[in-house]
Amino acid sequence: MGVAADIVIIVIAALIGALIAQRIKQPLILGYILAGIVVGPYTGGITVGDIHEIELLAEIGVALLLFALGLEFSVSELKSVRNIALFGTPVQILLTIGFGFCLGRYLGWSFVSALWLGALISLSSTMVTLKTLMSRGLLGTLSSRVMIGMLIVQDLAVIPMMIILPQLSNPKIGLPLLAIAVIKSLIFLLLMFYLGRKLLPWLLSHVAQWNSRELFILSITAIGLGIGYATYLFGLSFAFGAFIAGMVLNESDYGHQALSDIVPLRDIFGLLFFTSVGMLIDPAFLLENWKIILSLVLVIAIFKGSIFYMLAMLFGYINIVPIAVGLGLFQVGEFAFVLARVGLETQAISQNMYSLVLAMSVLSMVITPFASALAAPLYKLKNRLVKYEPLQTENIPYSGLKNHVVIAGGGRVGQHIAQILTQLKLPFVVIELNHQRMLECKAAKFPVIYGDMSQPTVLDLAKVLTSRLLLITTPSVTTSQSIVKQAHRLRPELHIIVRADGVDQTRALYESGVYMAVLPEMEAGLEIARQALLHLEIPVAVIQQYTDAVRQQLYAPIYQSKSDHQLLAKLDNIKNMLEISWVTLLPESHLINKSIKDAAVRTKTGASIVGIIHEKVFHSNPKANYSFQEGDMVAVVGNQQERNEFKRLAGVC
Numbered sequence: 001m002g003v004a005a006d007i008v009i010i011v012i013a014a015l016i017g018a019l020i021a022q023r024i025k026q027p028l029i030l031g032y033i034l035a036g037i038v039v040g041p042y043t044g045g046i047t048v049g050d051i052h053e054i055e056l057l058a059e060i061g062v063a064l065l066l067f068a069l070g071l072e073f074s075v076s077e078l079k080s081v082r083n084i085a086l087f088g089t090p091v092q093i094l095l096t097i098g099f100g101f102c103l104g105r106y107l108g109w110s111f112v113s114a115l116w117l118g119a120l121i122s123l124s125s126t127m128v129t130l131k132t133l134m135s136r137g138l139l140g141t142l143s144s145r146v147m148i149g150m151l152i153v154q155d156l157a158v159i160p161m162m163i164i165l166p167q168l169s170n171p172k173i174g175l176p177l178l179a180i181a182v183i184k185s186l187i188f189l190l191l192m193f194y195l196g197r198k199l200l201p202w203l204l205s206h207v208a209q210w211n212s213r214e215l216f217i218l219s220i221t222a223i224g225l226g227i228g229y230a231t232y233l234f235g236l237s238f239a240f241g242a243f244i245a246g247m248v249l250n251e252s253d254y255g256h257q258a259l260s261d262i263v264p265l266r267d268i269f270g271l272l273f274f275t276s277v278g279m280l281i282d283p284a285f286l287l288e289n290w291k292i293i294l295s296l297v298l299v300i301a302i303f304k305g306s307i308f309y310m311l312a313m314l315f316g317y318i319n320i321v322p323i324a325v326g327l328g329l330f331q332v333g334e335f336a337f338v339l340a341r342v343g344l345e346t347q348a349i350s351q352n353m354y355s356l357v358l359a360m361s362v363l364s365m366v367i368t369p370f371a372s373a374l375a376a377p378l379y380k381l382k383n384r385l386v387k388y389e390p391l392q393t394e395n396i397p398y399s400g401l402k403n404h405v406v407i408a409g410g411g412r413v414g415q416h417i418a419q420i421l422t423q424l425k426l427p428f429v430v431i432e433l434n435h436q437r438m439l440e441c442k443a444a445k446f447p448v449i450y451g452d453m454s455q456p457t458v459l460d461l462a463k464v465l466t467s468r469l470l471l472i473t474t475p476s477v478t479t480s481q482s483i484v485k486q487a488h489r490l491r492p493e494l495h496i497i498v499r500a501d502g503v504d505q506t507r508a509l510y511e512s513g514v515y516m517a518v519l520p521e522m523e524a525g526l527e528i529a530r531q532a533l534l535h536l537e538i539p540v541a542v543i544q545q546y547t548d549a550v551r552q553q554l555y556a557p558i559y560q561s562k563s564d565h566q567l568l569a570k571l572d573n574i575k576n577m578l579e580i581s582w583v584t585l586l587p588e589s590h591l592i593n594k595s596i597k598d599a600a601v602r603t604k605t606g607a608s609i610v611g612i613i614h615e616k617v618f619h620s621n622p623k624a625n626y627s628f629q630e631g632d633m634v635a636v637v638g639n640q641q642e643r644n645e646f647k648r649l650a651g652v653c
Contacts, residue, residue: 003053010275013039027128029274036278054276061273063242064266067224070246071259084315085149092307096122099303116349120357121300125333126151128365132372141482142452143324158335159240166346192244201252217261277337285355293359305330324375331364393449394442401463408453409473410437418446424618454482472498477505484512581643585632589651597624605645607638
């Protein structure tokens with residue numbers, strides 16, 4: 001069967017390796033590499049016959065890997081951490097390359113080989129880092145955003161490395177070739193970003209009109225691989241073209257669908273790539289050189305971890321963030337495999353160096369989850385040994401925080417909530433990570449803490465243990481889930497209200513344990529519709545019935561897959577919260593100067609008074625001896641008839 005039999009062997013071996021990796025909670029790529037070692041030429045037994053053909057197929061895997069990276073690349077992800085990502089990451093790469101070069105020269109390697117070593121170890125693992133963050137529920141934290149931002153820039157750095165490094169093997173003609181490669185790259189980029197941004201979305205829009213999933217997937221694959229092949233004919237990297245094609249498509253309306261469709265194909269060809277990487281590893285070489293491999297991993301991990309730690313400190317990140325970043329990004333990443341293959345093919349590095357780098361990379365990936373878990377214990381140890389780093393706070397009451405509302409997020413939504421709570425004289429504190437927004441809250445005299453709400457130190461400072469409610473205003477579901485997890489770990493019974501974007505996000509947040517999820521866009525649409533109906537003189541009762549029905553229809557899909565009492569209770573809570581009316585007592589009202597008890601509101605109307613606003617002071621669940629005053633805004637809960645009865649009793653209808 002030739003290459004077909006080889007592919008069958010690889011897929012079966014990779015499946016077994018992936019199952020083992022999953023069982024021991026390691027990234028699947030480590031299982032693929034292990035499978036490659038087993039079916040490679042150095043181990044005997046069942047062996048792939050034509051490794052060269054598999055390597056050619058693996059090139060498609062590299063192209064699809066970078067094509068998907070281009071589709072995932074988003075400048076918006078870098079905004080909150082843009083300084084350390086855009087300026088700190090290049091510094092880290094250059095320092096690590098310099099360290100690797102010195103290390104290579106110390107080992108007696110040539111100038112070019114030492115430079116390649118520095119480039120290979122400068123990259124961290126996006127796959128391993130993301131898997132580690134997800135498994136620990138830390139996606140959305142400040143430290144995770146810093147890591148992801150730096151990883152994106154590192155992944156982008158692979159492209160110029162793939163262009164520049166192969167030219168260094170021949171110093172006599174390297175600079176002219178490098179200059180030509182740079183010029184070609186600029187021409188290609190200009191063509192793609194001026195013509196490709198118009199042509200490719202136009203092409204996909206026509207394909208999408210036929211409503212053929214198969215044709216759409218074929219079109220996406222043809223675009224990624226076709227443009228990659230065109231750049232290869234142009235004298236540039238096959239993978240470089242695929243990456244740029246992905247970036248161009250990411251800006252179109254079809255980027256998300258293209259990514260979801262290309263991921264399965266990418267994973268299959270990526271399997272071939274990582275397995276082919278393992279085929280080139282000689283187990284005998286690893287056994288003979290295990291001491292130097294362990295030593296190099298230790299030295300590189302300490303150096304890279306220290307660089308990331310110091311850069312995080314330099315860019316103003318404090319508390320646990322520098323430790324988490326250092327322990328999360330010290331490893332040698334999967335793109336080192338891509339670069340190492342290029343170096344091996346151009347004979348810039350030897351087979352022994354290739355095996356050494358791969359062994360270091362695999363070992364560093366394996367220990368990453370265990371090292372990352374040490375961040376919290378090391379931070380606690382640091383606080384015991386070194387002076388505690390205080391968080392910046394403003395306008396915190398001298399009496400402290402107790403029975404208060406915690407608002408996670410000081411943006412427009414958070415500030416609006418803070419204004420309402422201020423007017424009602426209800427205690428609260430705002431937690432904000434963006435420095436500019438924190439200054440806005442400070443200027444408005446709001447109690448504010450500058451910090452990351454998903455971190456235990458900030459939770460402690462916000463006094464979550466003595467709070468009444470937690471409101472999360474961030475639109476990011478991953479950030480909200482992280483905050484919910486950390487808050488419930490400290491106080492499981494705490495009620496948390498979050499904002500969500502769509503039914504899927506709302507369902508995910510409810511599964512995380514939130515008390516209430518609000519859909520702002522849906523609520524805004526309903527309010528606009530309500531105002532329009534009032535303007536058209538539609539009866540208030542009809543409008544209320546309409547809005548209640550729409551809300552139940554929109555919220556219902558969240559609970560369709562759940563039958564337990566807890567979720568049904570949440571739906572009832574939503575309905576009850578909606579059946580509320582605010583009634584302003586006019587001077588001629590019969591209730592003026594009467595107490596709630598004397599007015600016998602519950603007996604006469606069946607409605608319940610749940611709140612009164614008197615001279616901008618909110619009285620929650622007022623006592624029976626409260627005396628109604630002119631201008632009071634009374635909140636009553638009940639069905640439509642009961643609320644109408646109260647309005648008649650109050651003399652407003």
